[in-house]
Amino acid sequence: MQAGRQMLERTAVCRAALYLLAAGVALTSEARWSCPPSCRCNSAALEVNCSGGQFTNVPDGLPREAKLLNLTHNTIKTLVHQQFHTLMQLLHLDLSDNLLVVIEVEAFLGLQGLLTLRLSHNQLKIIPVGAFAGLTNLQLLDISSNEILVLLDFTFSDLAALQFITAADNDLVFISHQTFTGLNSLQELQLDGCNLTAVPTEALTQLSALKTLHFQRLGLATLPNYSFRHLMHLKELVISHCAWLETLSGNSLFGLNLTSLTIKHCNLSAVPYIPLHHLVYLLYLDLSFNPITYIHGNLLGDLLRLQEFHLVGGSLLRIEIGAFRGLEHFRLLNVSRNLLTTLESGAFHSVDSLRALGLDSNPLACDCRLLWVVRRRLYVNFGGRPPACTTSAQLQDWNFLDFSEAELPSLLTCRQPRILNRKRQEARVDQGHTVVFYCSAEGDPVPSVSWLNPQLRPLSPIGRVRALSNGSLEVRYAQPQDSGTYLCVASNAAGNDSLPVSLRVRTFPSSSKNPFRLKGWPTFPSASPGENGDQKLHFDVKTLLIAATIGFVSFFSSVSVCFIFMLFWSKSKGQIKHTATIAYVPRSAVSSSNGGTGNYMETSRFTMKLI
Known part of the structure; x- marks a missing residue:
């Protein structure tokens, strides 16, 4: 009994010691992770969540070891100088959905290890130069859904490691030429500005490593030539929601080696064939939600590697024969929600390479032109939205992919x-x-x-x-x-x-039975070649007489004027002899003199009176 009692006492002592040890560790951890009121802390994940805590300023007493700080859905208006200098271990900071108006210079100084910074859905109108000083390792910056009007020179110059910027849904009116200086590692840029009336070409030239560029809500009617020069490494370009964009200049995409191009929710009335023709590495093309009516034949053949073409929600009336001729790698066509009545197999280089087809929500006429679609239904993915007949009275709203092989010859027919x-x-x-x-x-x-x-x-x-x-x-x-x-x-x-x-x-009929025919004269456009190749020009006798009369009258008028002028000129010279004596030697006399031996030669004279 004594031995048993001693054993129980020892067990109780051990349990008490373990409890006190556990309590001590818990107290030590809690002391180290003292969460501010209204915040939730996770010491294991090193996370501090102060979202929705009704903070008007960044709370004090944040754990120094925190790697993630969530301050979303508060009413913070200002970030002061070195606001987070005690959080040197912080990797992710989220200040979205606040009322931020002011970010002071060097507000983030001390956060050398920060990787992501989110400032979206605030009321920022301008970001001062130096606001991001010290963020030498930042990789992602989100300043979307603010009221930013201008991006100043060197705004991001301290972010040498930055790879991604999104500035969508702002009110940008100007981007300075040196705005992106220093962003030598930037891979993706998203810009949005309904008040931008020009592509910030000069600013973009600083982004030599850029691979993805998104533009939204630009106030452009046309995309100018050389808009993206020097972006030699750009692979993806997205231009969307530009309601005034109607055309692309011939060299607007010059210098680019894109693999993906999207121009959607714009006002293009035609496929921009000329700006596209040099994009021989293009794999993906999306022109959805543009009022494009035709895809013409034999104009996309330069896009040798094209695999996908999207034109959803357009105004397509027709895809011509040969529209995708030369595109040997073509795999997907999506033309849903258009005005197509048919799609013929001759539009493709080969229907055997087609793997996906979006043809739903078109007023299709089910006839022999769509027979190829039915016969390839086992090899083509329709995305769960198969096409249906809408203009054929016999097959109204039928899913023609359900037709059996026996039914096809009598249902999908054409008449010569x-x-x-x-x-x-x-x-x-x-x-x-x-x-x-x-x-x-x-x-x-x-x-x-x-x-x-x-x-x-x-x-x-x-x-x-x-x-x-x-x-x-x-x-x-x-x-x-x-x-x-x-x-x-x-x-x-x-x-x-x-x-x-x-x-x-x-030819023009002649009014004379025997017209003049002049050989060797040049032929007028209305004339016809003669039987032996001679060129003949026909004259009417009446016309010839009128022309001759006009010519004679003109000649005599000119002579009369000359005589009148000579008369007045002679009167102005005073007395002039009106007679003249002329001596001459007859021709016979000259001949005799040359043949004879004498020197005698007879000279004759006569007098002429001037009238």
């Missing part, structure tokens, strides 16, 4: 074009008249009508001889060289139909 009026059209007109030939066709889908000239070359909708939008052919001010047979061609996915029309143009 047929020109309605097959009557041969012939026109014989005089030179200078205007001629119109009509051609209309029917088919399913509605066929397109084009015209070929006598040399079988397509006619454009502009010029003197042109194909009109209603399918007609117009020849204005017809000339003899316009004569020949023109061909109307109606075509759709099921085939084509054609109809020839004939035009003969006569």
